[in-house]
Amino acid sequence: MKERVICIFANGNRFSLETGEVLKAKLEKSGFKTTCDFHPEAELIVCIGGDGSFLQAVHRLDFPRIPFIGINTGHLGFFQEILPNQLDDFIFHYKQNKYHIQHLSTVKVIGQTSSGEEILHRGLNEIIIKGNRSYSVHLNISIGGSFIERFSGDGILVATSAGSTAYNYSLGGSIVDPRLNLLQLTPIAPMNTTAYRSFTSSILLPTDSSLGIIPEYTKDHQLNILVDGSEYPYEDIESLSINLSNKEVRLLRFESYDFWAKVKSKFL
Ligand code: NAP
Numbered sequence: 001m002k003e004r005v006i007c008i009f010a011n012g013n014r015f016s017l018e019t020g021e022v023l024k025a026k027l028e029k030s031g032f033k034t035t036c037d038f039h040p041e042a043e044l045i046v047c048i049g050g051d052g053s054f055l056q057a058v059h060r061l062d063f064p065r066i067p068f069i070g071i072n073t074g075h076l077g078f079f080q081e082i083l084p085n086q087l088d089d090f091i092f093h094y095k096q097n098k099y100h101i102q103h104l105s106t107v108k109v110i111g112q113t114s115s116g117e118e119i120l121h122r123g124l125n126e127i128i129i130k131g132n133r134s135y136s137v138h139l140n141i142s143i144g145g146s147f148i149e150r151f152s153g154d155g156i157l158v159a160t161s162a163g164s165t166a167y168n169y170s171l172g173g174s175i176v177d178p179r180l181n182l183l184q185l186t187p188i189a190p191m192n193t194t195a196y197r198s199f200t201s202s203i204l205l206p207t208d209s210s211l212g213i214i215p216e217y218t219k220d221h222q223l224n225i226l227v228d229g230s231e232y233p234y235e236d237i238e239s240l241s242i243n244l245s246n247k248e249v250r251l252l253r254f255e256s257y258d259f260w261a262k263v264k265s266k267f268l
């Protein structure tokens with residue numbers, strides 16, 4: 001019989017590590033092999049922590065095809081499906097295949113700088129283009145090749161549906177039901193003047209549309225690209241293109257999964 005391997009990742013906090021130990025014992029008693037390193041043949045990756053540690057694991061493993069399940073020891077946990085006191089329930093349902101897989105789209109930015117450096121980043125929540133040291137940015141934005149707006153302000157954020165409840169929401173963007181697959185372009189403090197005009201609300205784009213960005217520079221030539229909370233500085237970016245990426249993140253969800261109940265308990 002083929003060995004069934006499950007990876008268990010816990011963030012550094014004590015409660016997460018303890019939960020990981022308890023889960024390891026329970027899974028091994030149920031006939032699974034567990035590892036705390038990445039294993040390419042694993043059937044499941046358990047991630048113990050908050051949303052931030054989940055995002056870190058997804059990036060560290062470079063968006064694997066193996067499904068994840070999150071155990072929440074953080075704040076609310078949008079990606080997390082279960083709590084540390086539900087381990088037996090989880091194993092019981094998992095062994096009976098009583099779950100479904102939620103597919104989360106990711107967003108990708110590609111581009112180059114004037115010195116020929118290639119840019120490529122992928123995000124699960126969002127990609128943000130911002131200026132250096134609080135300088136405003138000037139971006140010419142096109143959708144599907146047609147010029148749309150000349151943006152000036154702190155920057156722009158492009159969120160996936162999964163990322164809609166993170167930074168996007170703090171900026172006044174809309175919460176997106178995960179059954180809708182789209183990209184949301186949300187401005188960060190847009191300035192509207194006679195020289196630069198842009199939309200002040202978020203705009204929603206279908207999955208096959210491509211967002212083009214050509215920066216204009218005045219005094220500072222650095223732009224920062226932020227991807228799920230990590231920042232990457234670049235000098236003299238010539239152009240960027242932001243699209244839905246072909247990689248998905250797969251999450252185990254049980255019958256009790258209710259996105260809107262989560263949203264309500266976090267925000268209301
Ligand atoms: P962080 O600054 O420590 O945490 C930001 C908060 O966002 C945490 O409470 C985190 O939950 C929560 N969060 C992350 N993804 C979420 C999602 N999809 N839906 C709802 N809430 C979510 O940074 P971090 O923990 O490394 O997370 C990175 C993310 O933080 C970025 O992708 C960005 O969206 C977000 N962020 C938000 C703001 C803002 O709202 N003003 C500013 C900077 C970054 P946990 O507590 O469970 O980790």
Ligand code: MN
Nearest residue numbers: 050051052053
């Ligand atoms: Mn966090």
